[in-house]
Amino acid sequence: MNNSAEILIIDDEIQIRKLLEIALDSNGYKTIFAVNGKEGISLAANYQPDLIILDLGLPDEDGQVVLKRLREWYKKPVIILTVKNTEEEIVKALDNGANDYLAKPFRTQELLARIRTALRNLNQSENEPVIEFGEISIDFTSRIVKLKNEILKLTTTEYNLLSILVKNQGRVLTHQYLLKQVWGNSYSDQTQYLRVFVAQLRKKIEEDPNHPKFIITESGVGYRFNTS
Numbered sequence: 279m280n281n282s283a284e285i286l287i288i289d290d291e292i293q294i295r296k297l298l299e300i301a302l303d304s305n306g307y308k309t310i311f312a313v314n315g316k317e318g319i320s321l322a323a324n325y326q327p328d329l330i331i332l333d334l335g336l337p338d339e340d341g342q343v344v345l346k347r348l349r350e351w352y353k354k355p356v357i358i359l360t361v362k363n364t365e366e367e368i369v370k371a372l373d374n375g376a377n378d379y380l381a382k383p384f385r386t387q388e389l390l391a392r393i394r395t396a397l398r399n400l401n402q403s404e405n406e407p408v409i410e411f412g413e414i415s416i417d418f419t420s421r422i423v424k425l426k427n428e429i430l431k432l433t434t435t436e437y438n439l440l441s442i443l444v445k446n447q448g449r450v451l452t453h454q455y456l457l458k459q460v461w462g463n464s465y466s467d468q469t470q471y472l473r474v475f476v477a478q479l480r481k482k483i484e485e486d487p488n489h490p491k492f493i494i495t496e497s498g499v500g501y502r503f504n505t506s
Contacts, residue, residue: 288318
């Protein structure tokens, strides 16, 4: 595999850095390493990498703070790789702008798959008028969704929810984020509201709503839209 993407790893554990160097280099990625938050932010600014892998347990600064500082200007994917895998930490990281997360210890192949998904989404034009996945197509200009070339009847809320999920495909979106984006700030804690509409969407776009392949549940956190 010949990848040209440059990846910045911000992690103070030498064993993790060595493991990632071997795995990423052997798959054709270029790697840059930082051992703390300050160095990581500096290297991100200097090199403008295509993707950042960030540990939350850094020696000089909380990784959540580093993430928030990066997100003030860095728009490309950030994947969290950390032992801090409580639901609270995960949700906080995603709300702070992380695209994805993996808990340590992790499977190398799973990390590589997450990287490929994040980079694929990065290379896809955000303004692409039509996106197709499976037998479904979405025309964002006309707001028309088709299944097997037939127009799918969606409510305005269902369309808005599907649109946000698809435009962020591969990224874990928290319950709070989706609720705020679709219904507004006053609905940020109405998770049951969201579950109802996700269930309705699955009935309309999934071949088997009980075993969805597009709208994937991230237990206790939110949803991920999968097109691969």
